[in-house]
Amino acid sequence: MKKTAEAPAPAPRGARAVPRSVWALGFISMFMDISSEMIHALLPLYMVTVLGTSVLAVGLIEGLAETTASIVKVFSGALSDRFGKRKLLAVVGYGLAALTKPVFPLGTGLEWLVGARLVDRIGKGIRGAPRDALVADVTPPELRGTAYGLRQTLDTIGAFTGPLLAMVLMWWTADNYRLVFWFAVLPAFVAVAVLVFCVREPRLPVAQRPRKLPLRRSDLVGLGAAYWWVVGIGLVFTLARFSEAFLILRAEYAGLPPMWAPAVLVVMGLAYSLSAYPAGVLSDRMRRLDLLLVGLALLIAADLVLALVPGLVGLAIGTALWGLHMGFTQGLFNTLIADNAPDALRGTAFGMYHLLTGVALLLASVIAGALWDAVGFQGTFAFGAVLASLTAAGLWSLRRSGRAML
Template identity: 50%
Template structure:
């Protein structure tokens, strides 16, 4: 097994490495801010929990709606790099607004712009990975990109913790410093990526959102879209996990480190999970990932002490490592090359359509009934999604 893993690692295409390091730098920037944002909203700007849910839900829904258009446009043009650079650039340009915010409305504008950039870049970026990678290595390629991405997500909360401690909990200074790695990511992407559009992309100028084009997407693909929708109806913003950690007794200074633990587990598991999906099949691993999520959310519902919170964040990271890259590889296996951007766009639209009501539901349930019911409902949705995959096993 060790030799096989090494060979896969060496054969990962150049574009996947570049995209991975771009994601690493971007996540250092974003997660430094996001790990502190719920506490900043509540403790500095005086926002309520329901407001946090509204901001997070609108932001994530915005990203997902735009993914479908950028993905389809990248298919139509046969050019993905320009859209990816544009999306990363927008996210970087709006980040100073977090430091300048004087009310929750400013945070909403900043989050909207940040997620707008994400919405533009993600589908073309995910399609770039599939364009550059042979079918039998896509699990490994997506897993490696996710691992590098998550190393950045690991370093972001660590930077937030360190900078908060050094600055005497100066949220605004930390937000300013977080802009720097975002700028570096845009430069690396612009200089390092090689466009690898296939012949099918270059020859086809048909509209990817036309009914005939969408009809060519397989039944298996649409099942995956529905499953992703079901799962994400219970997958509220990580802001609620951070608030739960604070509720159980973890101090404001230590709260960002919970995301560090989560992302360490995520980064260590994503690449091995991708390799396993190449060798053993993707659906089985995805079911395991969803079931693990259901158990973790049940744990958050009934957690009573800080050490249990740390363990649950680690298991949540393992769920992400098993599920995220494997789902992307599974989608890329089930769609034509010329419609990859569109397919990833629709998948992310389904996720976004679910995330707004999911975050609003979580905020409303928490406000009315407390955190226990909030996490139990999330667990139930994950269980339903896992059962839907099992009953429609198409591998």
Template identity: 60%
Template structure:
């Protein structure tokens, strides 16, 4: 699953590191339009995760839902270079994110199914680390292609099809659902109902709330690309900002995930928020592109510290029979928050410029940290 994530992220991040430039430069979109496209895309993925997660609990099988989701994402890759209007881009992002929604919750639940409970943090960190290697390779490939192809955005985006196909083949051939006792696979059939949500405990919903507020502070990474462009970076070199972010993200995700098996969750979450505040402040004040790279590195470090941790906390606090549903609801709420965050970021950028956009992100992160400090129920228990 980690290597499948790696290849799909090579494909997706090649597209995503060029797409903001394509939307603004080629299609003439505003920053609000960019925020709307990115926000709706992530919200769509999150809504879909609710249903795919619950369905995977009901079926007791997760693999083929993952293959379907990754397959849909692969099918959208040719649409981006063919797009001649924002409507085409919106449609491609919409279908791509439906695919992400279909695969996301079953994949996260399958990690929990496979990994020993005392190593869940490390397992999520490992998958996220491989995912981040792909997210590093994608923008790096975009830079090389743009230099080779003389800034031909459309032709560069066509190369995203190859790793997407490799991802689907890997999953279809080598990933398997864990064996279950006879009769257990459909034992939860009665749970394919909204009433199942009521069985999720209060501690789980507290994690959902924290994740949502956290997401408000962390808008779409498309704005990192646009921040680099605003500093006058040559178009072919703009994706380097994503390369820098993902080098740090990939290097830090597994150690941070392993640390979450031993440390207090709140300590790591506060560290992640502090890193996000630092990233936003650096990006707001950046006098040159080198400081944009520093801010992007801090952004990647905060992602490494927090993303695997949030998945571990959801897995630890949800019943085993409702893991897919739990991840689906978590991602639904986070996706709605991402839509709001990206719209706010786009509006602030258009109205007041990039600096205020990142100052607002720092403010949201500070409020989240304060709420976390005042909420004693988030302390959690250290791993045995």
């Protein structure tokens, strides 16, 4: 009797098809974000109420820390392209961040906290571009949107779990800041352990690596017009999206007690995490420009609600919409960078993107702060809505004309 050939098993789809290393990178981001956000959700209040730091000093410290991270990302991305050691750089970056965590409960003065904050952001800068490039290295092109969405979802689970744990522990420890900071140390070291033992890095062929560090003008031009087009969209988009610190300030005007301020980050992070993975899957199945327009529409709606709807209801709805817009756009931009950058310059591409958008975010936050001082929070969020609307109109025009490159 002739034996019939068995039909091949259907290929896995969705999250099951995402490589294990991407899952591991997602859990690494989650654990590190739990640790970082447990500290960062309380640190401004700790600096002002316990150490007597001015609010202006807090703002300057945060701005300097984020700018430092953006600058470092360019060089770490270039190094990962040149030597093909993305995992090693990620281990260094996450390791530095983990080593700073005990400084927050042990530090006796502002200078200790400032130093730890800057080193922590340097670690973030070192790991960011190599990690994002590593996701693209291990993932088939047809699954990149899903992979970046999954990693972003796990990352943002940590981003809202950290503040939630901080609030619970502050209640449980009777507002013992230092003890809460000690609890934050453990997940940071768990993240480093998962990275060391669970992430496998593919060996990049020597022929694909740039012979020199790819930060020369000719190499940046070699990233290609499509890549720089994506970066241009990202810059305009970032100018319309300022720091989430303004959501916390908005909470004060809505009547939320200061100790409950981390709840704003919990709501935003929850909306972000629930939308990032579905948005990533959609980006593999539909035109990515259309998904970007959806994200812009959510940002416009968030700004209008935060500007016009009073009280805690407006704060909650606006913050949730803000989180949804992040979920629909942040992983999408990573996917677009990976799609449009040459393989040999992928780390450089992510580093340059993070640098330029980091500068744009700093500029956007300065403008938002100036408007807040001049006309109140309504002016800040109205400005964001207007700029996001102009960006959406421009992208819609390009879509209609057929000249869009996405």
